[in-house]
Amino acid sequence: MRSEKAAGLDESIKNKADDRGPEWMNKLWKAREGDSAEPAENTPAESLMQAVPRDPKLSMLLMCAHQIRSPLASIQTALNAMRLGYVPGVSGKALEMIASLERKSEQLLNFINDLLNFGRLKSIEIDKEKEWVDLEELVSPILEDFFQRADKKHLQLYVHIEKPLPRIFGHSDGLRHLFYNLLDNAFQYTGEGGEVKFQLGADPSGQRIQGEVSDTGIGIPSECLPYIFDEFYRAPNVKKRGIEGSGLGLNIVQWVIHAHQGEIKVKSEEGRGTSFYFALPVGGPQGKKTREDEK
The missing domain is CATH 3.30.565.10 (Histidine kinase-like ATPase, C-terminal domain)
Structure with a gap:
Protein backbone atom coordinates (compact mmCIF):
# COMPACT_ATOMS: atom_id res chain seq x y z
CA MET A 1 0.00 0.00 0.00
CA ARG A 2 1.30 3.43 -0.85
CA SER A 3 2.20 5.78 1.98
CA GLU A 4 0.03 8.79 2.81
CA LYS A 5 2.96 11.03 1.91
CA ALA A 6 3.26 9.48 -1.56
CA ALA A 7 -0.49 9.67 -2.06
CA GLY A 8 -0.47 13.33 -1.05
CA LEU A 9 2.32 14.08 -3.49
CA ASP A 10 0.39 12.24 -6.20
CA GLU A 11 -2.57 14.53 -5.59
CA SER A 12 -0.35 17.63 -5.55
CA ILE A 13 1.24 16.73 -8.88
CA LYS A 14 -2.15 15.86 -10.35
CA ASN A 15 -3.54 19.26 -9.37
CA LYS A 16 -0.61 21.02 -11.02
CA ALA A 17 -1.13 18.95 -14.16
CA ASP A 18 -4.83 19.84 -14.20
CA ASP A 19 -4.03 23.55 -13.78
CA ARG A 20 -1.07 24.05 -16.09
CA GLY A 21 0.04 20.76 -17.63
CA PRO A 22 -0.50 19.59 -21.21
CA GLU A 23 -3.66 17.64 -22.01
CA TRP A 24 -1.83 14.33 -22.40
CA MET A 25 -0.59 14.62 -18.80
CA ASN A 26 -4.16 15.00 -17.56
CA LYS A 27 -5.21 11.90 -19.50
CA LEU A 28 -2.26 9.98 -18.13
CA TRP A 29 -3.24 10.72 -14.55
CA LYS A 30 -6.84 9.68 -15.27
CA ALA A 31 -5.60 6.41 -16.73
CA ARG A 32 -3.50 5.75 -13.64
CA GLU A 33 -6.59 6.27 -11.49
CA GLY A 34 -8.51 3.65 -13.47
CA ASP A 35 -10.74 5.98 -15.51
CA SER A 36 -11.31 3.92 -18.65
CA ALA A 37 -13.72 6.42 -20.19
CA GLU A 38 -10.82 8.51 -21.50
CA PRO A 39 -7.75 6.31 -22.09
CA ALA A 40 -4.29 7.82 -22.01
CA GLU A 41 -2.52 8.52 -25.27
CA ASN A 42 0.74 6.82 -26.16
CA THR A 43 2.84 9.79 -25.11
CA PRO A 44 6.66 9.96 -25.13
CA ALA A 45 6.95 9.90 -21.34
CA GLU A 46 4.09 7.49 -20.62
CA SER A 47 6.26 4.39 -20.39
CA LEU A 48 8.48 6.12 -17.85
CA MET A 49 5.49 7.19 -15.76
CA GLN A 50 4.06 3.68 -15.80
CA ALA A 51 7.43 2.10 -15.07
CA VAL A 52 7.73 3.75 -11.65
CA PRO A 53 4.10 4.40 -10.57
CA ARG A 54 4.93 4.10 -6.87
CA ASP A 55 7.43 6.95 -6.94
CA PRO A 56 5.66 10.09 -8.22
CA LYS A 57 8.70 12.33 -7.70
CA LEU A 58 10.85 10.09 -9.89
CA SER A 59 8.02 9.80 -12.41
CA MET A 60 7.81 13.56 -12.84
CA LEU A 61 11.59 13.94 -12.94
CA LEU A 62 11.95 11.34 -15.69
CA MET A 63 9.03 12.77 -17.64
CA CYS A 64 10.60 16.24 -17.60
CA ALA A 65 14.01 14.86 -18.56
CA HIS A 66 12.51 12.98 -21.49
CA GLN A 67 10.72 16.09 -22.73
CA ILE A 68 13.89 18.20 -22.49
CA ARG A 69 16.19 15.77 -24.30
CA SER A 70 14.82 16.15 -27.85
CA PRO A 71 14.85 19.98 -28.05
CA LEU A 72 18.27 20.02 -26.37
CA ALA A 73 19.64 17.68 -29.04
CA SER A 74 18.25 20.04 -31.70
CA ILE A 75 20.00 22.97 -30.02
CA GLN A 76 23.26 21.03 -30.06
CA THR A 77 22.87 20.31 -33.77
CA ALA A 78 22.26 24.00 -34.53
CA LEU A 79 25.26 25.10 -32.47
CA ASN A 80 27.46 22.53 -34.17
CA ALA A 81 26.34 23.74 -37.60
CA MET A 82 27.21 27.34 -36.70
CA ARG A 83 30.62 26.38 -35.32
CA LEU A 84 31.48 24.37 -38.45
CA GLY A 85 30.65 27.30 -40.74
CA TYR A 86 27.37 26.13 -42.22
CA VAL A 87 25.74 29.37 -41.08
CA PRO A 88 27.24 32.47 -42.76
CA GLY A 89 28.34 35.51 -40.78
CA VAL A 90 29.38 33.67 -37.60
CA SER A 91 32.99 34.34 -36.62
CA GLY A 92 35.35 35.67 -33.96
CA LYS A 93 33.83 36.16 -30.53
CA ALA A 94 30.56 34.54 -31.61
CA LEU A 95 32.38 31.27 -32.37
CA GLU A 96 33.94 31.27 -28.90
CA MET A 97 30.51 31.74 -27.34
CA ILE A 98 29.05 28.97 -29.51
CA ALA A 99 31.82 26.57 -28.47
CA SER A 100 31.11 27.36 -24.81
CA LEU A 101 27.38 26.80 -25.32
CA GLU A 102 28.11 23.47 -27.01
CA ARG A 103 30.09 22.28 -23.99
CA LYS A 104 27.36 23.34 -21.58
CA SER A 105 24.60 21.73 -23.64
CA GLU A 106 26.62 18.51 -23.85
CA GLN A 107 27.00 18.48 -20.07
CA LEU A 108 23.26 18.95 -19.68
CA LEU A 109 22.49 16.22 -22.21
CA ASN A 110 24.85 13.83 -20.41
CA PHE A 111 23.04 14.56 -17.15
CA ILE A 112 19.65 13.91 -18.76
CA ASN A 113 20.87 10.63 -20.26
CA ASP A 114 22.24 9.57 -16.86
CA LEU A 115 18.89 10.38 -15.29
CA LEU A 116 16.93 8.40 -17.89
CA ASN A 117 19.27 5.41 -17.57
CA PHE A 118 18.90 5.64 -13.80
CA GLY A 119 15.10 5.58 -14.03
CA ARG A 120 14.96 2.87 -16.69
CA LEU A 121 17.25 0.47 -14.83
CA LYS A 122 15.45 0.97 -11.53
CA SER A 123 12.04 0.40 -13.10
CA ILE A 124 12.69 -3.01 -14.67
CA GLU A 125 12.22 -6.41 -13.06
CA ILE A 126 15.85 -7.30 -13.51
CA ASP A 127 15.59 -10.97 -12.48
Whole structure:
Protein backbone atom coordinates (compact mmCIF):
# COMPACT_ATOMS: atom_id res chain seq x y z
CA MET A 1 0.00 0.00 0.00
CA ARG A 2 1.30 3.43 -0.85
CA SER A 3 2.20 5.78 1.98
CA GLU A 4 0.03 8.79 2.81
CA LYS A 5 2.96 11.03 1.91
CA ALA A 6 3.26 9.48 -1.56
CA ALA A 7 -0.49 9.67 -2.06
CA GLY A 8 -0.47 13.33 -1.05
CA LEU A 9 2.32 14.08 -3.49
CA ASP A 10 0.39 12.24 -6.20
CA GLU A 11 -2.57 14.53 -5.59
CA SER A 12 -0.35 17.63 -5.55
CA ILE A 13 1.24 16.73 -8.88
CA LYS A 14 -2.15 15.86 -10.35
CA ASN A 15 -3.54 19.26 -9.37
CA LYS A 16 -0.61 21.02 -11.02
CA ALA A 17 -1.13 18.95 -14.16
CA ASP A 18 -4.83 19.84 -14.20
CA ASP A 19 -4.03 23.55 -13.78
CA ARG A 20 -1.07 24.05 -16.09
CA GLY A 21 0.04 20.76 -17.63
CA PRO A 22 -0.50 19.59 -21.21
CA GLU A 23 -3.66 17.64 -22.01
CA TRP A 24 -1.83 14.33 -22.40
CA MET A 25 -0.59 14.62 -18.80
CA ASN A 26 -4.16 15.00 -17.56
CA LYS A 27 -5.21 11.90 -19.50
CA LEU A 28 -2.26 9.98 -18.13
CA TRP A 29 -3.24 10.72 -14.55
CA LYS A 30 -6.84 9.68 -15.27
CA ALA A 31 -5.60 6.41 -16.73
CA ARG A 32 -3.50 5.75 -13.64
CA GLU A 33 -6.59 6.27 -11.49
CA GLY A 34 -8.51 3.65 -13.47
CA ASP A 35 -10.74 5.98 -15.51
CA SER A 36 -11.31 3.92 -18.65
CA ALA A 37 -13.72 6.42 -20.19
CA GLU A 38 -10.82 8.51 -21.50
CA PRO A 39 -7.75 6.31 -22.09
CA ALA A 40 -4.29 7.82 -22.01
CA GLU A 41 -2.52 8.52 -25.27
CA ASN A 42 0.74 6.82 -26.16
CA THR A 43 2.84 9.79 -25.11
CA PRO A 44 6.66 9.96 -25.13
CA ALA A 45 6.95 9.90 -21.34
CA GLU A 46 4.09 7.49 -20.62
CA SER A 47 6.26 4.39 -20.39
CA LEU A 48 8.48 6.12 -17.85
CA MET A 49 5.49 7.19 -15.76
CA GLN A 50 4.06 3.68 -15.80
CA ALA A 51 7.43 2.10 -15.07
CA VAL A 52 7.73 3.75 -11.65
CA PRO A 53 4.10 4.40 -10.57
CA ARG A 54 4.93 4.10 -6.87
CA ASP A 55 7.43 6.95 -6.94
CA PRO A 56 5.66 10.09 -8.22
CA LYS A 57 8.70 12.33 -7.70
CA LEU A 58 10.85 10.09 -9.89
CA SER A 59 8.02 9.80 -12.41
CA MET A 60 7.81 13.56 -12.84
CA LEU A 61 11.59 13.94 -12.94
CA LEU A 62 11.95 11.34 -15.69
CA MET A 63 9.03 12.77 -17.64
CA CYS A 64 10.60 16.24 -17.60
CA ALA A 65 14.01 14.86 -18.56
CA HIS A 66 12.51 12.98 -21.49
CA GLN A 67 10.72 16.09 -22.73
CA ILE A 68 13.89 18.20 -22.49
CA ARG A 69 16.19 15.77 -24.30
CA SER A 70 14.82 16.15 -27.85
CA PRO A 71 14.85 19.98 -28.05
CA LEU A 72 18.27 20.02 -26.37
CA ALA A 73 19.64 17.68 -29.04
CA SER A 74 18.25 20.04 -31.70
CA ILE A 75 20.00 22.97 -30.02
CA GLN A 76 23.26 21.03 -30.06
CA THR A 77 22.87 20.31 -33.77
CA ALA A 78 22.26 24.00 -34.53
CA LEU A 79 25.26 25.10 -32.47
CA ASN A 80 27.46 22.53 -34.17
CA ALA A 81 26.34 23.74 -37.60
CA MET A 82 27.21 27.34 -36.70
CA ARG A 83 30.62 26.38 -35.32
CA LEU A 84 31.48 24.37 -38.45
CA GLY A 85 30.65 27.30 -40.74
CA TYR A 86 27.37 26.13 -42.22
CA VAL A 87 25.74 29.37 -41.08
CA PRO A 88 27.24 32.47 -42.76
CA GLY A 89 28.34 35.51 -40.78
CA VAL A 90 29.38 33.67 -37.60
CA SER A 91 32.99 34.34 -36.62
CA GLY A 92 35.35 35.67 -33.96
CA LYS A 93 33.83 36.16 -30.53
CA ALA A 94 30.56 34.54 -31.61
CA LEU A 95 32.38 31.27 -32.37
CA GLU A 96 33.94 31.27 -28.90
CA MET A 97 30.51 31.74 -27.34
CA ILE A 98 29.05 28.97 -29.51
CA ALA A 99 31.82 26.57 -28.47
CA SER A 100 31.11 27.36 -24.81
CA LEU A 101 27.38 26.80 -25.32
CA GLU A 102 28.11 23.47 -27.01
CA ARG A 103 30.09 22.28 -23.99
CA LYS A 104 27.36 23.34 -21.58
CA SER A 105 24.60 21.73 -23.64
CA GLU A 106 26.62 18.51 -23.85
CA GLN A 107 27.00 18.48 -20.07
CA LEU A 108 23.26 18.95 -19.68
CA LEU A 109 22.49 16.22 -22.21
CA ASN A 110 24.85 13.83 -20.41
CA PHE A 111 23.04 14.56 -17.15
CA ILE A 112 19.65 13.91 -18.76
CA ASN A 113 20.87 10.63 -20.26
CA ASP A 114 22.24 9.57 -16.86
CA LEU A 115 18.89 10.38 -15.29
CA LEU A 116 16.93 8.40 -17.89
CA ASN A 117 19.27 5.41 -17.57
CA PHE A 118 18.90 5.64 -13.80
CA GLY A 119 15.10 5.58 -14.03
CA ARG A 120 14.96 2.87 -16.69
CA LEU A 121 17.25 0.47 -14.83
CA LYS A 122 15.45 0.97 -11.53
CA SER A 123 12.04 0.40 -13.10
CA ILE A 124 12.69 -3.01 -14.67
CA GLU A 125 12.22 -6.41 -13.06
CA ILE A 126 15.85 -7.30 -13.51
CA ASP A 127 15.59 -10.97 -12.48
CA LYS A 128 13.16 -11.66 -15.34
CA GLU A 129 15.64 -10.32 -17.90
CA LYS A 130 18.78 -12.14 -16.78
CA GLU A 131 20.63 -14.44 -19.17
CA TRP A 132 24.03 -16.07 -19.54
CA VAL A 133 26.49 -13.28 -20.38
CA ASP A 134 30.02 -13.52 -21.78
CA LEU A 135 31.70 -10.73 -19.80
CA GLU A 136 34.78 -10.54 -22.00
CA GLU A 137 32.60 -10.05 -25.06
CA LEU A 138 30.43 -7.50 -23.22
CA VAL A 139 33.30 -5.41 -21.87
CA SER A 140 35.52 -5.40 -25.00
CA PRO A 141 33.74 -2.55 -26.88
CA ILE A 142 33.59 -0.53 -23.65
CA LEU A 143 37.33 -0.89 -23.17
CA GLU A 144 37.97 0.02 -26.80
CA ASP A 145 36.12 3.31 -26.28
CA PHE A 146 38.15 4.05 -23.16
CA PHE A 147 41.46 3.26 -24.88
CA GLN A 148 40.56 5.99 -27.39
CA ARG A 149 39.57 8.30 -24.56
CA ALA A 150 42.88 7.56 -22.80
CA ASP A 151 44.80 8.64 -25.91
CA LYS A 152 42.88 11.91 -26.08
CA LYS A 153 43.34 12.63 -22.39
CA HIS A 154 46.95 11.38 -22.28
CA LEU A 155 46.21 8.73 -19.64
CA GLN A 156 47.56 5.21 -19.30
CA LEU A 157 44.86 2.52 -19.26
CA TYR A 158 46.04 -0.90 -18.06
CA VAL A 159 43.73 -3.88 -18.59
CA HIS A 160 44.07 -7.42 -17.30
CA ILE A 161 41.32 -10.00 -17.93
CA GLU A 162 41.95 -13.56 -16.79
CA LYS A 163 41.19 -16.30 -19.28
CA PRO A 164 39.14 -18.36 -19.42
CA LEU A 165 36.58 -16.09 -17.77
CA PRO A 166 33.36 -17.85 -16.67
CA ARG A 167 30.10 -16.58 -18.06
CA ILE A 168 27.74 -14.97 -15.57
CA PHE A 169 23.98 -15.24 -15.22
CA GLY A 170 23.08 -11.56 -15.25
CA HIS A 171 21.42 -8.58 -16.86
CA SER A 172 23.59 -7.58 -19.82
CA ASP A 173 22.51 -3.93 -19.99
CA GLY A 174 22.91 -3.47 -16.25
CA LEU A 175 26.39 -5.04 -16.33
CA ARG A 176 27.31 -2.79 -19.25
CA HIS A 177 26.38 0.26 -17.15
CA LEU A 178 28.35 -1.16 -14.22
CA PHE A 179 31.62 -1.39 -16.15
CA TYR A 180 31.12 1.83 -18.09
CA ASN A 181 30.28 3.92 -15.02
CA LEU A 182 33.24 2.65 -12.99
CA LEU A 183 35.65 3.41 -15.83
CA ASP A 184 34.00 6.75 -16.58
CA ASN A 185 34.28 7.70 -12.92
CA ALA A 186 38.01 6.87 -12.93
CA PHE A 187 38.66 8.82 -16.13
CA GLN A 188 36.63 11.80 -15.03
CA TYR A 189 38.64 12.35 -11.85
CA THR A 190 42.11 11.47 -13.13
CA GLY A 191 44.19 14.19 -14.73
CA GLU A 192 46.57 14.13 -17.68
CA GLY A 193 49.48 11.74 -17.16
CA GLY A 194 47.56 9.61 -14.64
CA GLU A 195 46.79 5.90 -14.67
CA VAL A 196 43.62 3.83 -14.68
CA LYS A 197 43.62 0.06 -14.12
CA PHE A 198 40.89 -2.43 -14.97
CA GLN A 199 41.09 -6.04 -13.80
CA LEU A 200 38.59 -8.87 -14.15
CA GLY A 201 38.85 -12.53 -13.20
CA ALA A 202 37.35 -15.42 -11.27
CA ASP A 203 38.04 -16.45 -7.69
CA PRO A 204 39.75 -19.84 -7.07
CA SER A 205 36.38 -21.62 -6.81
CA GLY A 206 35.25 -20.28 -10.19
CA GLN A 207 31.92 -19.31 -8.64
CA ARG A 208 32.51 -15.57 -8.34
CA ILE A 209 33.71 -12.89 -10.72
CA GLN A 210 36.09 -10.45 -9.06
CA GLY A 211 37.02 -7.07 -10.48
CA GLU A 212 38.89 -3.88 -9.73
CA VAL A 213 38.88 -0.39 -11.21
CA SER A 214 41.52 1.90 -9.75
CA ASP A 215 42.98 5.29 -10.62
CA THR A 216 45.61 7.81 -9.56
CA GLY A 217 43.14 10.68 -9.56
CA ILE A 218 42.01 13.25 -7.02
CA GLY A 219 40.72 10.68 -4.52
CA ILE A 220 37.79 10.94 -2.13
CA PRO A 221 37.94 12.59 1.31
CA SER A 222 37.51 9.97 4.05
CA GLU A 223 34.47 11.75 5.50
CA CYS A 224 32.72 11.48 2.11
CA LEU A 225 33.19 7.73 1.58
CA PRO A 226 29.94 6.70 3.37
CA TYR A 227 27.92 8.79 0.91
CA ILE A 228 29.48 8.19 -2.50
CA PHE A 229 26.83 5.66 -3.56
CA ASP A 230 23.94 7.98 -2.65
CA GLU A 231 21.77 9.40 -5.42
CA PHE A 232 23.06 12.76 -6.76
CA TYR A 233 25.92 12.90 -4.22
CA ARG A 234 29.12 14.63 -5.30
CA ALA A 235 32.12 15.15 -3.02
CA PRO A 236 33.17 18.74 -2.18
CA ASN A 237 36.65 18.34 -3.73
CA VAL A 238 34.96 17.47 -7.04
CA LYS A 239 32.73 20.54 -6.95
CA LYS A 240 35.67 22.82 -6.12
CA ARG A 241 37.48 21.67 -9.25
CA GLY A 242 34.43 22.34 -11.41
CA ILE A 243 34.26 18.74 -12.65
CA GLU A 244 30.84 18.12 -14.15
CA GLY A 245 28.72 15.07 -13.33
CA SER A 246 25.25 13.90 -12.37
CA GLY A 247 26.06 12.12 -9.12
CA LEU A 248 24.16 9.07 -10.39
CA GLY A 249 26.91 6.89 -11.86
CA LEU A 250 28.04 5.18 -8.65
CA ASN A 251 24.47 4.82 -7.42
CA ILE A 252 23.69 2.87 -10.60
CA VAL A 253 26.85 0.78 -10.07
CA GLN A 254 25.81 -0.17 -6.54
CA TRP A 255 22.24 -0.92 -7.63
CA VAL A 256 23.42 -3.27 -10.41
CA ILE A 257 25.84 -5.01 -8.03
CA HIS A 258 23.12 -5.58 -5.43
CA ALA A 259 20.63 -6.70 -8.09
CA HIS A 260 23.12 -9.48 -8.91
CA GLN A 261 23.60 -10.38 -5.21
CA GLY A 262 27.16 -9.07 -5.38
CA GLU A 263 29.19 -6.66 -3.29
CA ILE A 264 31.36 -3.61 -3.86
CA LYS A 265 33.96 -1.88 -1.70
CA VAL A 266 35.96 1.29 -2.13
CA LYS A 267 39.35 2.45 -0.85
CA SER A 268 40.52 5.98 -1.46
CA GLU A 269 42.99 8.59 -0.32
CA GLU A 270 42.49 12.21 -1.24
CA GLY A 271 45.16 13.35 -3.67
CA ARG A 272 46.38 9.81 -4.43
CA GLY A 273 43.51 7.97 -6.08
CA THR A 274 40.62 5.56 -5.65
CA SER A 275 40.07 1.81 -6.05
CA PHE A 276 36.73 0.01 -6.40
CA TYR A 277 36.63 -3.74 -5.74
CA PHE A 278 33.57 -5.75 -6.68
CA ALA A 279 32.43 -9.37 -6.75
CA LEU A 280 29.54 -11.02 -8.60
CA PRO A 281 28.25 -14.59 -8.26
CA VAL A 282 28.56 -16.63 -11.46
CA GLY A 283 25.72 -19.14 -11.13
CA GLY A 284 22.06 -18.51 -11.86
CA PRO A 285 19.25 -18.50 -9.30
CA GLN A 286 17.67 -21.67 -7.96
CA GLY A 287 16.25 -23.73 -10.79
CA LYS A 288 18.65 -22.32 -13.39
CA LYS A 289 21.61 -24.22 -14.79
CA THR A 290 25.04 -23.28 -13.52
CA ARG A 291 28.07 -22.87 -15.74
CA GLU A 292 29.22 -26.42 -14.98
CA ASP A 293 25.75 -27.86 -15.67
CA GLU A 294 25.80 -26.34 -19.15
CA LYS A 295 28.94 -28.24 -20.17
